[in-house]
Amino acid sequence: MPSQRHDNRKPDELREISIKRRYTRPAPGSVLIRAGRTTVLCTASVEESVPPWMKGKGRGWVTAEYSMLPGSTSPRKARERGSKVDGRTTEIQRLIGRSLRAVVDMEALGERTITVDCDVLEADGGTRTAAITGAFVALADAISSIEKLPDPKKSPLTGSVAAVSVGIVDGRAVLDLDYVEDVEAAVDMNVVMTGSGKFIEIQGTGEEATFDDDDLAALLKLARGGIKRLTAMQKESLGRQWPL
Amino acid sequence: MPSQRHDNRKPDELREISIKRRYTRPAPGSVLIRAGRTTVLCTASVEESVPPWMKGKGRGWVTAEYSMLPGSTSPRKARERGSKVDGRTTEIQRLIGRSLRAVVDMEALGERTITVDCDVLEADGGTRTAAITGAFVALADAISSIEKLPDPKKSPLTGSVAAVSVGIVDGRAVLDLDYVEDVEAAVDMNVVMTGSGKFIEIQGTGEEATFDDDDLAALLKLARGGIKRLTAMQKESLGRQWPL
């Protein structure tokens, strides 16, 4: 086992994180989040209607889309146009949507749809977890922009959400894998939690490997610590817009 | 909390399981698995080539496809033809493929592809986990049918794999949810394990809910018990073809 990680981080150390709000102007929520070199633009748009099957129920909807720009990786990633379907993309955007919906009170939102687009400008591992963490901030800004909520005193946000990856690399549990670590990981796990420390989603996969209860415990402990720090950064970024 | 489950099962009780091998003849592996009313036909076909990007490396490949027949649900489910793409389908077939690959030694398999098709004839909850459990048996039969393995003394199978769902329904952790329970579940988790008790995959989701460490521990304990019994049924079904 090497004495340390390839970029000198400690096992429980996050990459350098930055969260920049109001990066573009057309969408009411627009956040550029960076975790190391991983860069994701999260924009949250509000539409004053819901999908047909939800009409007339007084409830809103939150959905997400995820995409990587062709130049975000090397070699270049072909654009998903035409009939080609990328299963990974589908999985990720469903995960982001579920994670955000776990902290939204759809009745308090009213009959409108918020779409959060997570477009990866540069990919260096952990794009889906960075997307979730940034998407929450964009979502909070988009919700703040809504003028007529059903009950102005009741926030549609019931909590905050952040996400991080953990994994077993070189036989050791580590936090916030970059691309180099991701490729080498024997076990790869994405954890989504609320700011109050409850699980929303756990997705752990042994890539040509398996893992036992002790591994699982070590990974979840690292994730919990990372998410605590990410939540603090979200709170600082949102300032008075922090909804809780 | 009601005193028992709607179908009178105990919290740690599986539905009635049956595994029928050689259900159809064209594919070397053909297994009809039933878990309660959930019915999945798993066929494993062998092709003596690998995808272009794998050629010449002496390694094989195992992949899976999943589909629900239109009449497997009520109301009828539209066929996935044309350009419509169902994200759920994509997620499930990727999960099945990863789960099977975790117990296959690709070099021992040699340059060939095994495709396992899991077609749901009747859906009553737990189709993806039934598919994985049945697919392993079909895969074992397909591998037995291969005449020229790279090393006849070395089985390409390094273990067995089975899967089961667990969840929190009416505030109680239960094993092997049927459709009625699945709809009501606050937390839904699919667990894939080897016959030797190691995790391959954990996918736990709070559906408009969250869960804590105690919930997680209870769910994993139920899953471990269920998979132990499913593994025993796979072993009995395969008899002398049991590879381990």
Added chain:
Amino acid sequence: MPSQRHDNRKPDELREISIKRRYTRPAPGSVLIRAGRTTVLCTASVEESVPPWMKGKGRGWVTAEYSMLPGSTSPRKARERGSKVDGRTTEIQRLIGRSLRAVVDMEALGERTITVDCDVLEADGGTRTAAITGAFVALADAISSIEKLPDPKKSPLTGSVAAVSVGIVDGRAVLDLDYVEDVEAAVDMNVVMTGSGKFIEIQGTGEEATFDDDDLAALLKLARGGIKRLTAMQKESLGRQWPL
């Protein structure tokens, strides 16, 4: 000319036929039909609406879809997803739909749509004709399940329908070709008839060959005999549900 068929059948002999009703539960009609090894699951679902262009006319609609499971043939047949279109599939499902509609009184059915899905579990020749014969039984069960017909005393079924293939193999007219015979046939003909002996559809094709009036007469005679026996089996299977 060989003295007999490769499976020892006489020229006018059907393969062994079985018709199993209520094979799955979600759809009101669910029939597993086997003709030799050819196995087709026919499910008939009822939807209480009609396509937009038929609304408000008081008439129903019957349509069919046909598909082969990937494992139903060897080598495996790729799934028809995405933009790929299989002309053969289209032709077959149009044929099944037309054949069923020929015995349905759409006004007596009322404004609802019955979709009959014919999914081939194993293909050994004659899948389209087996599908029609089984689909009729599923259709009859689906119609029996409808509670509010426009006129409870008037059955929407005006007759029964069954189908069989005939062809010229090794210079001899034969009934109910299996795959081996189908490949060798110089002329291939599918005949759809009512239980009362009227033609609904004749589709005869010389495959790199032609045929004359005498060939045609011999083929139609065989078909008429086969359909008489298939109709008797449908009647026995449906018992008191036999609509005529």
Added chain:
Amino acid sequence: MPSQRHDNRKPDELREISIKRRYTRPAPGSVLIRAGRTTVLCTASVEESVPPWMKGKGRGWVTAEYSMLPGSTSPRKARERGSKVDGRTTEIQRLIGRSLRAVVDMEALGERTITVDCDVLEADGGTRTAAITGAFVALADAISSIEKLPDPKKSPLTGSVAAVSVGIVDGRAVLDLDYVEDVEAAVDMNVVMTGSGKFIEIQGTGEEATFDDDDLAALLKLARGGIKRLTAMQKESLGRQWPL
């Protein structure tokens, strides 16, 4: 029963037919065929290769495509672009291809592909049969243009092919239905025959109706007479290029 057909034709009378060769220049076969107002441009192009699965076998291939221009009907017919698939189009172009291949000796053609495009400029019933009759003439011209046949003394054409529709309209069997008759027909049948009087294809359909042996005999007699006259016109049009 009305005393005569709506356009005053006798039951066994064809519409006015014209066959114009060399209508456009890029393709070696280019035929504009008219039957009454039905107008089809048939172009036959030669490509010096065969589909991958046929390579190296010394055999050629003949295929056909069929399409209706948007302005060929009223109301306008939407163009078949994008993912929309028209089952009728598929059926028709498969029929045209099979019909032409029935009179081509693929070894005498050599490893090349002839594609015959049948584009309907105006549709007034019988477009598929007009397409087959015109396509044969375009095919003959395309074959004449080939400089290096495997055996210059052996024509790849083993016969001629023509097609016509027949049907039961107002209770009477009639030849060569136009659109008005087609809509009213109780039975509709397309017959494809060689110039020497053998059947290549019979496709008869009862549209919400059935038919018996006498009907069939009457229809086939009309078809045989019509095809004899169409063959004579093809022969006159091709003159010295008539291959037989």
Added chain:
Amino acid sequence: MPSQRHDNRKPDELREISIKRRYTRPAPGSVLIRAGRTTVLCTASVEESVPPWMKGKGRGWVTAEYSMLPGSTSPRKARERGSKVDGRTTEIQRLIGRSLRAVVDMEALGERTITVDCDVLEADGGTRTAAITGAFVALADAISSIEKLPDPKKSPLTGSVAAVSVGIVDGRAVLDLDYVEDVEAAVDMNVVMTGSGKFIEIQGTGEEATFDDDDLAALLKLARGGIKRLTAMQKESLGRQWPL
């Protein structure tokens, strides 16, 4: 520089042009235009409705589609079906639509849609400009066929439109390039003008070359002369239907 063009035309000479109205009957406007060997069938159909986003505004819409028949070129051009998208086709049909709309008063047209289909039967350069010139004549005929215009005294046509290509070939500016010249052209420009001499569209492209102000002036002068003559032919063809 060669002393003359490959087909002996002078630099400012159009190819032989013919405009044939009422070529087919289903669409109210149907024009076959030829420029040399380039042949385009332009049909204009009227539908008594507008796209959803235009409803209730009392304004009409004019749109165009463009396609090349497979046999219009050598080698054969594959049909644009399924998911394949041809950017050139899209560009051309957008250009035709914009050009026609520039001379239509949408309020005088009333809430209806005119679709002009331009299908190329033979392509020898200049298909898009021939399509525009022919489409205007078909449009005029389609408009004449409308019985209930909002104001019978006010024509929806505010002018006429014609188009021609110009280019620099062998260092010399020339009018109305055929295919041979088009391939050799260093600069290729399509000019669309009204009959009264105003520009509607200029699209000039240096193909692996650039051009300066003098080149531009020379090209525009040629185009203006050509369009004057094309307008005269449109006027002669339409006779009393000439709308201006």
Added chain:
Amino acid sequence: MPSQRHDNRKPDELREISIKRRYTRPAPGSVLIRAGRTTVLCTASVEESVPPWMKGKGRGWVTAEYSMLPGSTSPRKARERGSKVDGRTTEIQRLIGRSLRAVVDMEALGERTITVDCDVLEADGGTRTAAITGAFVALADAISSIEKLPDPKKSPLTGSVAAVSVGIVDGRAVLDLDYVEDVEAAVDMNVVMTGSGKFIEIQGTGEEATFDDDDLAALLKLARGGIKRLTAMQKESLGRQWPL
């Protein structure tokens, strides 16, 4: 006519332009260009192969793709996935590709492909011209990154290219239209020129309007002035990498 433009610019004044190189790391060329609020990320990737139809000719290829992020406009723009095809997108990316190729010596580039992706982060008019101007800088950086050019002394770049829009708004010719002006413009023209002042492309369209020779002259003069300044900014940004 208002006395000035809505944002107080003079008719011949560009918006504030910034060009930021090396914005992301995976692609060798990565440029973030802003023109007012319009923001485009241009990344240029190098692949050491060419499309099949260009192989073995010793020549390279340059192509471009263009896309708008969903959050780049308000209301949100749906992603171009699946079978939907946007003609505008196709036109723009073809224009960008042609413009770049006009200044590349494909033999000096050698057999490799450079793909320039232009992804619009925020759209406020003039995205296609900003994309071209930024794409050239990304292209220059990508070319600088190539280690083995056929002739190290011969740059594949034969010139520079920049683009700008001009139009007639409120009866006055203006330079570099933003979205508000674009919507109001009677004439809209995009001009692409080399740094040495030659035209590469002129695309001028009268939107429900026409224009005459004087309008054209005024527009081209404005464009020439704007491109001169844009070229100076490109040169300053590239510094020693300026290829000319």
